[in-house]
Amino acid sequence: MSKLFTCLAIAATASVASAVVDENVVEPKKAVIDVPADNVMVRPLRIMDFQMEIVLVSVFVLYFFVWLRGKKANLNRAKDWLNGQVDYLQSQFALVGDKKSNDQSILMMDGPADYLLYTTGRRNVQFGHWWLKLKPRNDILTYFSTTVLSKLTSATKPATDRVELKLHLDKGLTEKFVVGVVRKDLTTELFKRRFDLNRVGKIASNKAISSSEYTIYAETQKLADSILTSKVTDIINKSDGRLESLIISSLPDEEPEMFETDSYITISLNFLMPTSNGFDPLVELVGDLPDAISQLRLTGDVKTKINKNREELGKEFAKKLAADRAEELAKKKAEAKRAEEERVKKLSPAEQRKWEEKERARNMKKQQKKQGRKM
Numbered sequence: 001m002s003k004l005f006t007c008l009a010i011a012a013t014a015s016v017a018s019a020v021v022d023e024n025v026v027e028p029k030k031a032v033i034d035v036p037a038d039n040v041m042v043r044p045l046r047i048m049d050f051q052m053e054i055v056l057v058s059v060f061v062l063y064f065f066v067w068l069r070g071k072k073a074n075l076n077r078a079k080d081w082l083n084g085q086v087d088y089l090q091s092q093f094a095l096v097g098d099k100k101s102n103d104q105s106i107l108m109m110d111g112p113a114d115y116l117l118y119t120t121g122r123r124n125v126q127f128g129h130w131w132l133k134l135k136p137r138n139d140i141l142t143y144f145s146t147t148v149l150s151k152l153t154s155a156t157k158p159a160t161d162r163v164e165l166k167l168h169l170d171k172g173l174t175e176k177f178v179v180g181v182v183r184k185d186l187t188t189e190l191f192k193r194r195f196d197l198n199r200v201g202k203i204a205s206n207k208a209i210s211s212s213e214y215t216i217y218a219e220t221q222k223l224a225d226s227i228l229t230s231k232v233t234d235i236i237n238k239s240d241g242r243l244e245s246l247i248i249s250s251l252p253d254e255e256p257e258m259f260e261t262d263s264y265i266t267i268s269l270n271f272l273m274p275t276s277n278g279f280d281p282l283v284e285l286v287g288d289l290p291d292a293i294s295q296l297r298l299t300g301d302v303k304t305k306i307n308k309n310r311e312e313l314g315k316e317f318a319k320k321l322a323a324d325r326a327e328e329l330a331k332k333k334a335e336a337k338r339a340e341e342e343r344v345k346k347l348s349p350a351e352q353r354k355w356e357e358k359e360r361a362r363n364m365k366k367q368q369k370k371q372g373r374k375m
Helices: 002-024 047-092 140-152 184-193 195-200 221-227 230-238 281-294 300-345 349-374
Strands: 108-111 114-122 125-133 162-169 178-183 202-204 214-218 243-249 266-272
Touching: 047 114, 047 125, 047 140, 047 281, 162 281, 178 184, 178 195, 178 221, 184 195, 184 214, 184 243, 195 243, 195 300, 202 221, 214 221, 221 300, 230 281, 243 281, 266 281
Parallel strands: none
Antiparallel strands: 108 114, 114 125, 125 162, 162 266, 178 214, 178 243, 202 214, 243 266
């Protein structure tokens, strides 16, 4: 046991001695070498150092080139379609385009994929606005994403070349009504969105128009038969499903704040452009329908149904107006009561008691009047 203690003592003494030696040893200082700035070696730049910049610039240049090419392609597409229709339009309208100077500018660009056309100067027509809405050929990202999403989900429509027309008929035309022909795949959306179809449109039929392809809306079946003549149905059938919607209406397409009476008739015509150039038969509706509507004379039972629909609309908006006024009056009363309560809080206790007594007396008088009316 004594030997063990002796060994431990020797080991402890040795460790203390080594620690003292380590403390007394001074490490040599590291010398700092000053290198002149001119002697710093810089690696020469290489083309590979600009990989990211080259990629970004290349993508931008490619996108810009595609944008210019797509814009030009859309302009050519619009011109090709218009060249097939311009002779017919000029035979129907005194002015086709925007004649601001001696030169006639027919198409007006509203964007790289949107063009406008204005027509006026025809019997039974005030004017017409044409929108040529083309595929976003200039925007490759939008075009690609729309194409992919349209194949994956029905909520996204594929990009197409379309024509949208709104023809404003003469205010002097006496007959007022609503008739529509809508392609089946657009029926639900259009019926919900358009005020006129939603409020007075009832599903009708026509033997010449396929019910599996189109839905017909009209205020009465007789009205649908009067408007959709054999000539009109032939044009629709020749379109090979390109007609999206044809709506003839004297009511607004969006819900108004207040309804009083019918406005003048408008014709809303939406259709896809044909793949081939040449005259589009659907454009003939622009000339045929205004003349047919001007000669239309509705029978007594049809007019009765239309008048009934207008009376129901009037009652609906009258109730809505009364409810809005009642709500506004209730808000004003609540604000006045709140202001009165704030005023009373600032009064002295004696004045507050007087105010409470007056309120009590006023409420009692109201109750007595109510009881007297009941008796």
